[in-house]
Amino acid sequence: MSLNLDKSAWKRVRLGDVIRRSRSQADPANGDVDRYVGGGHIDGDSLTIERFGDVNDGQMGSTFTYLFQPGQILFVSARPYLRKSGVAVNFSGVVADKTYVLDAVPENGLLQEFLPFVLAADHFIAYATAEATGSMNPRLLWGQMQRYEFDLPPLDEQQRLADLLWALERYRLSIRERAERTWDAAAVVLRHAWEAxxxxxxxxxxxxxxxxxxxxxxxxxxxxxxxxxxxxxxxxxxxxxxxxxxxxxxxxxxxxxxxxxxxxxxxxxxxxxxxxxxxxxxxxxxxxxxxxxxxxxxxxxxxxxxxxxxxxxxxxxxxxxxxxxxxxxxxxxxxxxxxPADRRTLHAAIRARRIATVGANAEASRLARFRSGLTAEIFGGAK
Structure with a gap:
């Protein structure tokens, strides 16, 4: 599939000119927030963040003080090749100092809905990986991140492209949800077996x-x-x-x-x-x-x-x-x-779970390749 893009009206921009980094802070110890997001809560193949930790679980470090709100985009600056970025859709919380809380600046030409795809594109990941500093835990510093340049479509075209790409993401999530339902069904069958x-x-x-x-x-x-x-x-x-x-x-x-x-x-x-x-x-x-x-x-x-x-x-x-x-x-x-002597129901539940998982993984891989091809057409290939 080709988007047949006419880029004659696109404008070359620096990332730092079209996004803002929020540095608002909150103190979890004061009860200001009850959730935190670490790198382990962000899946590299997802554009949304749905998992989080409880600030009282004993696993949160002392640097988790940077506040985020629903709709803001989180970008983990350490090891950018892991592609740890996404939108906190429906909850607020805190992140550590190495995770940037980002907003697009529409008045400067960038839509919030379009920003996640800028950060997930191979072109940006290649830049971020090459510019990260440090050998043991390479990190893309904020100043270097701001210097990233790319061609930005007009707002109406950004909206059209974002609608298409978000539709793909919703489809991917629906496939995962269907697979998870088979796991839930199998869990019920296994629980009943253990209760025997x-x-x-x-x-x-x-x-x-x-x-x-x-x-x-x-x-x-x-x-x-x-x-x-x-x-x-x-x-x-x-x-x-x-x-x-x-x-x-x-x-x-x-x-x-x-x-x-x-x-x-x-x-x-x-x-x-x-x-x-x-x-x-x-x-x-x-x-x-x-x-x-x-x-x-x-x-x-x-x-x-x-x-x-x-x-x-x-x-x-x-x-x-x-x-x-x-x-x-x-x-x-x-x-x-x-x-049990008759294990047919258990076999069927585990088999259905496996088939759903394999199918969901295969479809997710296909969608990832498709999305990568689309974003390469929009932003260019890896640098």
Missing amino acids: EHKFAIGVIGECVTGSTPSKANADYWNSEEVPFYTPSEIDGEFIASARQRVSLAGAQVGRMVPKNSVAVACIGGDLGKSAVVTEPGISNQQITSIVGLPADDAALLQAILAHPRGRAALQARETTTIVRKLNKSDLMKVEVPW
Whole structure:
């Protein structure tokens, strides 16, 4: 799709001439506000900010004093390549000093509805990344941000383009909302399963296998890309999609292979209790115990049961604590979970959840590419 833009009436502007930075402050300790937004609350693929923290949750730093109101745009100046910016649609709160609270200046030619797309465009992100200072935590300073130049359409054309781009964003949010409803439905089914009286020990449901690490001293084991080597850091979500390290076939033979559809459970430290289904046969280190021998539907169901808050609590109730938290294989085998003889309803709920998630992610990726193409046509490609 091409917008067929006539840019003859567009005007070259500096960002600092068409936006204002609000420096209003509030003291959360005085009860002035009850919400804060940190970088972790802002999704890099979203133009709206819907998540926040409670100022009394103990996680907010001392620099969270800059006040924002509904409709203002927040831009996280640290690591701009993460694309942490968006509109706080319907709530107020505070942000830290490295997050800029921004307003467009319509009398200088920029609409508030159009500004989020200026900051989300690849052209601006490339500039911000190149101009950020600092090696450990690069930051786009306010002065440098103001110097960014781009071609700005007249107000009526900005409105037309903003309407189109916001329609895409609303569609993306509606897809996500539909997927979330399937998660809510699955959560109800899982809760009812956990409330049932009859439970079975994991050791009865499948065989438990603890991983082992091939000797690092043997280069023949590691100088290869043949077999995935899984660690707890890769357990993030329902499935382990990839491994950062791989070993040779010889290295895998001295380890303990876990087949596809195994349920990997992290059994040590801060990752204890995290679980995911293995999608590619491989080996793991000794910090993971895998439940093997399950068909695909049962593996996905068991992972969902263990990821449920009741499942995490059941795992943690069996842990031992010395220097670090640990869940031994023998104790994992004793963890009791709901496992009815007829699991068809549970299978259907988890399958529907997975299909909705995969579909939503694929559509979101397609929309992101489409929006990127449109913004590149409007603002130019990456610098």
